[in-house]
Amino acid sequence: MAEASAGAVELQRRAIERALARGGAAAVREGRYAGTYRVLSGSRDDAWHDVATDGVRWHCSCESRHRPACWHRAAVYLFRLEGAGLRVVGAGRRDARAT
Numbered sequence: 631m632a633e634a635s636a637g638a639v640e641l642q643r644r645a646i647e648r649a650l651a652r653g654g655a656a657a658v659r660e661g662r663y664a665g666t667y668r669v670l671s672g673s674r675d676d677a678w679h680d681v682a683t684d685g686v687r688w689h690c691s692c693e694s695r696h697r698p699a700c701w702h703r704a705a706v707y708l709f710r711l712e713g714a715g716l717r718v719v720g721a722g723r724r725d726a727r728a729t
């Protein structure tokens with residue numbers, strides 16, 4: 631189980647990197663209901679993916695929805711962090727977390 635968990639964490643890390651490369655939280659719009667969001671598709675200009683979360687479980691309408699992570703969910707994750715007052719920027723500043 632630990633190996634599977636580590637794999638999921640790695641997938642999530644990569645998804646966050648992809649989300650940052652696509653504008654991060656800026657790609658996200660809040661949905662009609664609490665905990666629902668829309669993310670502009672990276673591949674089709676007119677397509678949106680629906681993401682829903684209660685903070686624990688995450689669902690996305692995209693073709694990667696059965697995988698542990700996709701960049702739409704990662705973008706919403708970043709959006710929610712920014713909503714909580716945290717600013718997330720791209721990789722390459724690993725010195726920032728060394729304290």
Ligand SMILES: [Zn+2]
Pocket residue numbers: 679690691692693694695700701702703
């Ligand atoms: Zn997705």
